[in-house]
Amino acid sequence: MRDLFRGELVRFTLEEPETAAKADVRWQRDTEFHRLADSNPARLNSEKKIKEWMEKQIEKGFKPEQYFFSVRTLAEDKYIGFLGLWVDLIHREAWVGLGIGERDLWSKGYGTDMMKLCQQYVFAELGMERMSLGLFEYNPRALRSYEKCGFRLEGHSRQEVMREGKRYDALWMGILREEWLQMQNGDDK
Amino acid sequence: MLDIQTQMFESQDIRFGPIDHEKDPEVEAKWTHDSEFMRLMETNPARPLSAAMIKKQYEKLEKQIEEDKNLYHFMIRAKADDRLIGKAVIQWIEWANGNGFVRLGIGSADDRRKGYGSQALQMLLRFAFAELNLFRASAIVAEYNEGAIALLHKFGFTQEVCRRKSLERDGRRWDLYVFGLLNEEWRDHAQAWAKEER
Numbered sequence: 571m572r573d574l575f576r577g578e579l580v581r582f583t584l585e586e587p588e589t590a591a592k593a594d595v596r597w598q599r600d601t602e603f604h605r606l607a608d609s610n611p612a613r614l615n616s617e618k619k620i621k622e623w624m625e626k627q628i629e630k631g632f633k634p635e636q637y638f639f640s641v642r643t644l645a646e647d648k649y650i651g652f653l654g655l656w657v658d659l660i661h662r663e664a665w666v667g668l669g670i671g672e673r674d675l676w677s678k679g680y681g682t683d684m685m686k687l688c689q690q691y692v693f694a695e696l697g698m699e700r701m702s703l704g705l706f707e708y709n710p711r712a713l714r715s716y717e718k719c720g721f722r723l724e725g726h727s728r729q730e731v732m733r734e735g736k737r738y739d740a741l742w743m744g745i746l747r748e749e750w751l752q753m754q755n756g757d758d759k
Numbered sequence: 760m761l762d763i764q765t766q767m768f769e770s771q772d773i774r775f776g777p778i779d780h781e782k783d784p785e786v787e788a789k790w791t792h793d794s795e796f797m798r799l800m801e802t803n804p805a806r807p808l809s810a811a812m813i814k815k816q817y818e819k820l821e822k823q824i825e826e827d828k829n830l831y832h833f834m835i836r837a838k839a840d841d842r843l844i845g846k847a848v849i850q851w852i853e854w855a856n857g858n859g860f861v862r863l864g865i866g867s868a869d870d871r872r873k874g875y876g877s878q879a880l881q882m883l884l885r886f887a888f889a890e891l892n893l894f895r896a897s898a899i900v901a902e903y904n905e906g907a908i909a910l911l912h913k914f915g916f917t918q919e920v921c922r923r924k925s926l927e928r929d930g931r932r933w934d935l936y937v938f939g940l941l942n943e944e945w946r947d948h949a950q951a952w953a954k955e956e957r
Contacts, residue, residue, distance in 0.1 A: 611855050660804055661927045699932065700924055725920025728939055729895060731856045737894070742920045742937070 574695055575639075577687040579680055582639035585649055587624035590640060591617045593649055597671030606709050607669045609731045609740070635659060637691075641668075641684055643675070650675050653684055655692065662699040664692045677711060685719045689750055699747050706731055707739040720753045721745045767886060768833070770878040775833035775847065778821070783834060784813040786843045790866035799904050800864045802926060802935075829854070831886070835865070835879050844870045847883045849891070857894030859887060876906075880914055885949075888942045895941050901926055902934040915948040916940045 575582040585593075595617045597603055604612045632638065637655035642648060651670035658664070668684055670676060692698045703721065705712045713723075721743040729737035768775040788810040790796055797805035808816075824830050829852040835845035845865040852859035863879050865871050887893045898916065900907045916938040924932035 609853060609856055658802075661802065661925060663925055699927070702922065702925070722923075724922055725918075725937065727897065727919050727937060728917070729941065730858055730897075730939075732894070742922065744923055744925075746924055 572690065572694070574691055575687070576644070577683040579645070579678075579683040580641050580643055580650070580687065582653070582687060582691075583642055584638070585640040587621045587628070589649060590624060590652075591620040593671060594620050597669070600671070600673060603669065603671060603673065605733060606706070606712065607667070609706070637696075639688075641670075641680075643680070648672070650680065651684070653688055655688070655696075657696060657698065662697065664696060664698045664701050666692070666701060666703050681712070682715045682718050685715065689719060689745070693747050693750050700744060701750075702742070702744045705741050705743070707741055708733070713741065716743055719745070720749055722749075767890065768882065769838070770882055772838055772873070773835055773844065773875050773878050774838055775879075775882060776836050778817050778832075778834055779843070780814065780817055783843050784810040784817065787813045787846075787866065790864075793866075793868070796864065796866060796868075798928065799901075799907070800862075802901075829859075831891070833883070835863070835875065837870075837875075844875060845879065847879045849883065849887055849893075849896075852891070852893070857892070858897060859891070859893050860897045860899065861887060862898070871906075876910055877913070880910060884914065884940070884945055888945050893942065895939055896945075898938045900936050900938065902936060908936070911938045911940075914940065915944050917944075 595615070598612070598614060601612070635657045637657065639653045640649060641651045641653060643650055650672040651668065653666065653668040656665040666685070666688055668681065668688070670680055670684075689701060692701050701721075703716065705716070707726070717723075722745065724742050724744050726739040726741055728739055730740040731738050788808050791806065791808040791813075794805045820832060824832060829850070831849045831852075833847045834843055835847055836842060837844050844867065845863060847861075847863040849859045849861055861880070861883055863876065863883060865876050865879075884896065887896050898907075898911055900911065917940070918936050919939045920937035922935040922937065925935040926933040
């Protein structure tokens with residue numbers, strides 16, 4: 571059996587609220603990080619509020635439609651980002667979103683490794699039929715990474731976001747279970 | 760000139776109105792017993808509901824409208840006898856980016872194919888683009904919902920995204936389409952129609 575939580579560069583874990591909140595406060599100040607990840611206006615939340623929100627989450631427990639991982643590097647065991655899944659159990663579709671807050675680790679293959687590990691979780695553990703995600707057209711780095719993971723571009727939602735007075739498309743991608751399985755077989759050969 | 764003479768919530772045969780907490784639950788409960796309608800309207804599993812449950816849903820809905828501030832909900836009524844025939848919704852509005860999702864349904868089979876849906880969408884789009892000043896409107900439709908697809912094309916929507924095999928029903932998987940219409944496209948379209956009518 572494969573290790574579901576260990577990739578080539580990163581591992582999935584769940585940080586304590588204390589560490590996670592400290593990092594979050596730092597990451598949310600980064601405009602580029604925010605704008606690559608989210609279409610809503612930026613917000614600066616206090617460490618206390620983020621911690622309380624996480625503690626509440628732990629107390630309630632995760633819903634069966636909701637999965638969340640913290641991400642650490644294997645090399646230095648450094649907390650660098652997170653990955654979330656929202657799962658439709660009826661139609662067996664999983665939506666994924668991920669972020670790497672430590673910007674000196676961008677463009678080094680960590681995102682791709684996170685996504686590959688996540689795909690294995692979605693198809694091999696959760697038994698989903700399909701995985702979906704969205705990104706913005708001004709994020710070509712993410713697009714390349716997702717294509718590398720086998721996601722197909724399924725369309726543009728035209729001019730969906732406005733940044734600095736200009737409008738940009740949102741891009742929607744998807745990968746089917748059989749496409750992922752095919753890639754796995756190809757990799758093994 | 761600002762067009763304040765043309766009623767925003769009234770067309771030839773129908774009008775938009777608020778929820779009637781006394782009379783509407785019974786009518787909408789009946790719609791939930793029609794699986795064909797529910798499968799066109801929702802991706803959640805169809806299940807028959809009672810009037811009391813719909814009444815609760817209305818209360819939850821009005822609370823959500825007040826708290827989230829990103830949802831507009833209209834009941835569609837026949838002008839002739841004021842009876843409830845459907846609902847029209849703009850949801851998931853992102854104010855900073857000026858976009859929202861439109862959704863509508865005509866509940867009873869007897870009221871379909873009479874142009875009510877078309878009149879409702881016309882009012883809903885005017886509300887979205889000329890009252891809320893949205894930049895774009897989106898709509899999500901399953902590939903088997905031919906009526907909705909034809910209606911969206913008629914109003915100038917473009918099919919922008921095909922989310923392959925996103926829905927499982929009747930033992931097979933179906934695509935979900937995302938349609939989009941920009942404010943300027945709606946204006947051009949509405950003007951062309953006005954010319955034709957003259």
